[in-house]
Amino acid sequence: xxxxxxxxxxxxxxxxxxxxxxxxxxxxxxxxxxxxxxxxxxxxxxxxxxxxxxxxxxxxxxxxxxxxxxxxxxxxxxxxxxxxxxxxxxxxxxxxxxxxxxxxxxxxxxxxxxxxxxxxxxxxxxxxxxxxxxxxxxxxxxxxxxxxxxxxxxxxxxxxxxxxxxxxxxxxxxxxxxxxxxxxxxxxxxxxxxxxxxxxxxxxxxxxxxxxxxxxxxxxxxxxxxxxxxxxxxxxxxxxxxxxxxxxxxxxxxxxxxxxxxxxxxxxxxxxxxxxxxxxxxxxxxxxxxxxxxxxxxxxxxxxxxxxxxxxxxxxxxxxxxxxxxxxxxxxxxxxxxxxxxxxxxxxxxxxxxxxxxxxxxxxxxxxxxxxxxxxxxxxxxxxxxxxxxxxxxxxxxxxxxxxxxxxxxxxx
Amino acid sequence: xxxxxxxxxxxxxxxxxxxxxxxxxxxxxxxxxxxxxxxxxxxxxxxxxxxxxxxxxxxxxxxxxxxxxxxxxxxxxxxxxxxxxxxxxxxxxxxxxxxxxxxxxxxxxxxxxxxxxxxxxxxxxxxxxxxxxxxxxxxxxxxxxxxxxxxxxxxxxxxxxxxxxxxxxxxxxxxxxxxxxxxxxxxxxxxxxxxxxxxxxxxxxxxxxxxxxxxxxxxxxxxxxxxxxxxxxxxxxxxxxxxxxxxxxxxxxxxxxxxxxxxx
Numbered sequence: 001x002x003x004x005x006x007x008x009x010x011x012x013x014x015x016x017x018x019x020x021x022x023x024x025x026x027x028x029x030x031x032x033x034x035x036x037x038x039x040x041x042x043x044x045x046x047x048x049x050x051x052x053x054x055x056x057x058x059x060x061x062x063x064x065x066x067x068x069x070x071x072x073x074x075x076x077x078x079x080x081x082x083x084x085x086x087x088x089x090x091x092x093x094x095x096x097x098x099x100x101x102x103x104x105x106x107x108x109x110x111x112x113x114x115x116x117x118x119x120x121x122x123x124x125x126x127x128x129x130x131x132x133x134x135x136x137x138x139x140x141x142x143x144x145x146x147x148x149x150x151x152x153x154x155x156x157x158x159x160x161x162x163x164x165x166x167x168x169x170x171x172x173x174x175x176x177x178x179x180x181x182x183x184x185x186x187x188x189x190x191x192x193x194x195x196x197x198x199x200x201x202x203x204x205x206x207x208x209x210x211x212x213x214x215x216x217x218x219x220x221x222x223x224x225x226x227x228x229x230x231x232x233x234x235x236x237x238x239x240x241x242x243x244x245x246x247x248x249x250x251x252x253x254x255x256x257x258x259x260x261x262x263x264x265x266x267x268x269x270x271x272x273x274x275x276x277x278x279x280x281x282x283x284x285x286x287x288x289x290x291x292x293x294x295x296x297x298x299x300x301x302x303x304x305x306x307x308x309x310x311x312x313x314x315x316x317x318x319x320x321x322x323x324x325x326x327x328x329x330x331x332x333x334x335x336x337x338x339x340x341x342x343x344x345x346x347x348x349x350x351x352x353x354x355x356x357x358x359x360x361x362x363x364x365x366x367x368x369x370x371x372x373x374x375x376x377x378x379x380x381x382x383x384x385x386x387x388x389x390x391x392x393x394x395x396x397x398x399x400x401x402x403x404x405x406x407x408x409x410x411x412x413x
Numbered sequence: 414x415x416x417x418x419x420x421x422x423x424x425x426x427x428x429x430x431x432x433x434x435x436x437x438x439x440x441x442x443x444x445x446x447x448x449x450x451x452x453x454x455x456x457x458x459x460x461x462x463x464x465x466x467x468x469x470x471x472x473x474x475x476x477x478x479x480x481x482x483x484x485x486x487x488x489x490x491x492x493x494x495x496x497x498x499x500x501x502x503x504x505x506x507x508x509x510x511x512x513x514x515x516x517x518x519x520x521x522x523x524x525x526x527x528x529x530x531x532x533x534x535x536x537x538x539x540x541x542x543x544x545x546x547x548x549x550x551x552x553x554x555x556x557x558x559x560x561x562x563x564x565x566x567x568x569x570x571x572x573x574x575x576x577x578x579x580x581x582x583x584x585x586x587x588x589x590x591x592x593x594x595x596x597x598x599x600x601x602x603x604x605x606x607x608x609x610x611x612x613x614x615x616x617x618x619x620x621x622x623x624x625x626x627x628x629x630x631x632x633x634x635x636x637x638x639x640x641x642x643x644x645x646x647x648x649x650x651x652x653x654x655x656x657x658x659x660x661x662x663x664x665x666x667x668x669x670x671x672x673x674x675x676x677x
Contacts, residue, residue, distance in 0.1 A: 002666060295478065296516040302477055304529045304579060305506030315518060 004179050046392075049385025050157050052132040055143045055150040056172065059120035065186055072114065077107040087118045100353065116170050123171055124150050126378040157386035166352045167368065171379040176387050180394065182267065182347075182362035183336060185355045187398075189271020190278060190335045195328055196277075198282030202324075205283070206290040226280040234344030242345055245269075251358040251359030265346030268358040273345050278331035285327020289320040293304050321409045329402040333395055357388055365391045373405025422490050425450045425617045426471055426508075427589055431485035433466055436484025440466050440481075442647040444634055448587070453609055453618045455628035455656065459671070461569060462646030464621045467638070468589050472508035473501040490586075506533060509580035513592040515572035517564030517579070522547075522556050525564045525575055527584045533583050542582060549615075550578035551608050574608065576657065581616065588612065592619040594627065600670030606631045625672055630654065635659040637668045 006012050065072040074085070081102050085093055096102070096113065105113075115121070125149050127139055132154060143152045150326060165175025201222075209215040242264035247253040249264040249272070293316050301311040347367040355362045363371075365387055372384035421517055426448035433441040441463040448454050448471075456464045466475060473494060475481040485491050494504045516524050520666045535542065543560070547553040552574040558568065564575055573593055578667045580588055592607075594602040602624075609618055609631055622628050635656045641649040663669045 017625075023475075261555050294516075296512065296514055298520065299474070299510075300510055300516040300518060300576070300579075302474065302505060303472075303510035303512065304532075304583060305502055305509075306532050311613070319519065344521050 014211060034364070046388045048129045048386050049382050050389055052382070053127040053136070053139050053152055054120045054123055054155045054379070055113040055125040055147055055152045056123045057147065057150045059122060060118055062119050064113075065118065065139075069395065072119075073111070075378055076280050077105075080107070084110070084113060085116065089148050092117070112165070114172055115169055118171050120170070121172050123377070123379045126382055127384075142312055142394075154177060157382045158389050162383075162386055163390060166354065168301055168352060168364070169350070171377070171383055174383055176365065176368055176390055178351055179363050179365045179387070180390065181354045182367075183364040183391075185267040185358070185360070186271045186342075187332060187360060187363055188275060188331040189268055189358065190274040191332060192329075193272055193275030194279045194282050194331065198328075198331075199324055200287050201279075201283045202286030202290055203312060203317070204339045206287050207308065207316065222280050222283055229340075230277055230338055231340040231344060233273055233277040236276065237341060237345045241269035241272050249359070250355070265344075265348075265361060266359045267349065267355050267362045270342050270362060270364070271358075272345065273341050274335040277341060278335050278336065281331040281334065282328055285330065286320070286324045289323025290316055292323060293319045297302050310391030318409070322406045325402060325406040325409065328398055329406075332402075333399060334400070336395055337366055337391070341365075341368050343370075365394065423450060424448060425490060426619070427486075427488040428471075428490075429486040431467075431483060431486065431487060433470055434465070434482050434484070435479055440646060441470070441646045442641050442645075442649045444485075444650045446653045447652055448619055449546055449634065450617050452633040453613050453620060453631060454634045454636065455632035456619065456621045456630045456636045456638060456650075457623075457625060457671075458648070459521050459640075460623075461648075462638045462640050464638050465591050466630065466648075467650075468591055468619060468620060468621045471511075471587070471589055472505045472510055474505065475512060476501070493564045497615065504579075506583060507582070508587040508589060509585035510587060511573070511576050511580055511590045511593045514596055515569055515576055517572050517575050519563065519565055522564050522567070522575060523560040529579050530582050534575075535583075546578040546582035547575075549581055549612070550574045551604065551611070552578055568601070570597050570604060573597060573601070573605060575610070577605075581612070583587050585616065587617045587619065590618060592621055592623060595623060602627070625660075628661045629672075632656045637665070637671065639661070639667055639671070 062072050067083075070079075070085075072080075084096070088096075100323065102110065125143065132139065133206055141154060144373050162175050163180065164177050165173065166178045167176070168174045179300060205215065205222075207218060209218075241249050246264035248270040249266050251266070251268075297309055297315050297319065306314070342364055348361045348363050349367065349371045351361055351363050354360075369384045369387045369391065372380040372387065375381075414657070424447040428444050428446050428448075429439065430459075432439055440580070441559075443649055444467060445565075446454075453475050456468060458464050466479075466481070466624060466626075469475040470481075470483060470487060471603075475483075480639075483495060485645065487495060489508065492500070494508075509550065518528065520528060523543055524544050527539050530539065530542055544557075547556060552571060556562075559566075567575065572615040573596075577588070581633060594605045597605065606627065611634075612618060620628075620632065636650045637652040637659060638648050639651050641647050652659065652663060653670045654664075657669060663672065
């Protein structure tokens, strides 16, 4: 340090202070890097599982199914149905008919059944993306040696078909349409329950409630509820929505009972359970947003003789709306990823028809992922990885649309 | 309660033995004063002596944000605004307020006034009302071409005049101004003061100010506030008189010290 800066009686320790600052700078940067590495590892893992070589053998050679020289891929729906009828046991055929009458199935649906039930390609080995890229020759040699009958294909597990097909037990024809629709239906009811009630409660607590012991207890409990493990909400949902409110959640009350929903384990129950789960989060975030509206704005409004409701409706809510929406987005994102409460509420793990009403049985993407990862075969691991990508895309697109919505609100000036 | 606008009372607001409490803390003690119609009454005094608290008691703004309670009476045209059957919203409708920091709504200039009129059920020609209000606030010429722009896009002085235009658009009898020029530069301040002289033809104005020159220049009556005693830290009006008297021939020694800059 230059002489002229030194003052008697002070430590003149600028160098030391700067060094301490540098240490903290490095620590903060390292924390960020750890987070980024974790994120990259996650993405790598998911993408690694979603693509790669697959070796499979067909139980029945498709060529033998050709009728009058027409290959099985090109046959009409009626031909395919009769093929199924002649190849399957009558019990298996009737079961399919009961699930969904062949008349109302599409040709593609029937063709899938043929592939699934008659041709039955069996996966014999699966490789992930990284080995598929780096050790392609070894993989080919292994397949040629161990499975001479098998065909080796580089597949993307994440395809349009994967997204658009219903769930089946065969990995090669399995899809997540059922789960995506289940997730969307569930989230719809979650939003319908949690958004109006959450925002309403936040308005009450911030603008109307007096600061007395009762309201302080309510506030504390809302904060605590936000931290309650989600499985507890599952048990709550099971007790309330599935059991106690069964006439409502199963649709019996509306005379809508059919084969798909004879109990309360429905989309509606799941949506309401997740709604309860995210309600405290939405309330807290909405309260923050309402509190962030400057007091001067309220004063301006009251100062010209506006009533409380006019002030809240015209000034507080519009200005808090971007923040409220951000909080809701976060809460909904959490709800989309929830698994445990839905297991308790009774999401179906194997279900091949789409939810069509609030009273349908359902599965959701996280449930599907959970179910597939718990299977021992590698190919289900790949299906799970592809479903995770679908879930991520679903999350990102919902968030993006919510951000657009939020920006529309805040771009009034 | 129907507040009679064309009252014969010479004094619009009469304060009788007013005490104001924040919880248990008595912030203002024993204030009695009369606010004359179509005049400008200034409230001056050192920081923390309760000027703004007293002003906000005139239209019941205190209880909304600070949870105050009062003892005594504030009469508006002879009726107690703290009476049980009086809706504070109606009080604030008849006794408007302009704040220290300009606070236009984050809406267009036009909407700032139109919204205010609309919530009170104004049924006349809105364009006319907006123009008249802005003209009365001496702002029309500056903003007539940008009525659809945000009220926050104009300068601070213009924003404050917009707030005044907003306040007078619903034709109150009294306008309370809480240090309306303290966030403004001298030129904008001068404009506000000139505007006040115009406005007092139609309205009664009560203004709190830190700026003694402003009180001397702009007001007709001045209330001098000070802490009644140092123990309780409770403020009171120690002298209330013609502005000329307060600034040239005050009766109280403390007033003289304060207005001559020898406060201590």
